[in-house]
Amino acid sequence: MRNVILYMSMSVDGFVGSVREHPGMAVPEGSALKQWKLEGISKAGAHLMGRVTYQEMSSFWPTSEDPYASPMNDIPKVVFSATLRDDEATWPQTRVARGDLATEIATIKADPGPDVIVWGGAGLAGGLAAADLIDEYRLLVQPMVLGRGQALFDRLSESRHLELVGSTPFPSGVVVQVYRPLRG
Numbered sequence: 645m646r647n648v649i650l651y652m653s654m655s656v657d658g659f660v661g662s663v664r665e666h667p668g669m670a671v672p673e674g675s676a677l678k679q680w681k682l683e684g685i686s687k688a689g690a691h692l693m694g695r696v697t698y699q700e701m702s703s704f705w706p707t708s709e710d711p712y713a714s715p716m717n718d719i720p721k722v723v724f725s726a727t728l729r730d731d732e733a734t735w736p737q738t739r740v741a742r743g744d745l746a747t748e749i750a751t752i753k754a755d756p757g758p759d760v761i762v763w764g765g766a767g768l769a770g771g772l773a774a775a776d777l778i779d780e781y782r783l784l785v786q787p788m789v790l791g792r793g794q795a796l797f798d799r800l801s802e803s804r805h806l807e808l809v810g811s812t813p814f815p816s817g818v819v820v821q822v823y824r825p826l827r828g
Contacts, residue, residue, distance in 0.1 A: 646689055646753045646759050647753070647779035647780055648749060648752070648778050648780075649778075649779065650762045650769055650778045650782065651784070652769055652781070652796060653783075654784070654785060655785075655793070656787065657789045657791065658797075659793030659795055660766045660795065660796045661794035662792065662793030664790055664791075664792075664793065673814075673818065677814040677818055677820075678711070680812070685715045686714075688719050688760060688761040689720070689759060689760050690719060690760040691716065691720070691763060692761065693722075693723055693724070693763040694765045696765050697763050697768075698721070698723040698725070698735070701716065701735075705735075719737070720738075721735060721738045722752065724745065724748065725740055725741075726742055728740050745775060745777065746775055749772070762778070766794045769796060770795075770799040773799070773804070774800050778825065781822065782820060782821075783821045784818055784819075785819045787817030805826040806824065807824050807826050808823055809822050810822035
């Protein structure tokens with residue numbers, strides 16, 4: 645069974661989006677972090693994302709020369725959207741998932757192949773977290789505070805306990821914290 649792994653950049657104060665600045669774009673990642681991310685995404689069995697993230701990525705990666713472009717373009721993509729039409733999902737190897745979130749994730753996890761990566765946005769990631777559908781969180785904590793913005797976990801009905809399984813600081817100041825939910 646495949647795992648669902650969330651990659652999410654966030655500020656030190658826990659925001660994943662803000663009108664002030666986007667945590668994933670605020671700090672230059674540097675070569676060490678880029679290599680770490682490239683190794684992780686190159687092993688993915690699929691990229692899962694919401695409609696807005698899909699539209700942003702599909703307008704950039706197909707023509708990019710960046711080292712990320714190959715795994716982003718070559719690996720299958722699943723877009724969770726009730727509004728994206730099939731004819732708008734033109735990025736190769738894209739499928740639009742319109743069904744119940746838990747059912748769609750169960751189907752994806754049951755498919756053979758490597759683990760899958762969730763890119764978000766915050767709505768999809770928050771919904772997956774609230775439904776306990778994330779097997780591993782790879783949080784890229786940016787060396788910044790926003791003071792206000794969109795929180796990753798604001799849809800939880802109750803607290804969740806996580807186990808820290810790794811923490812890696814990078815010269816850019818980003819710290820990758822890897823957590824797994826404590827279930828049982």
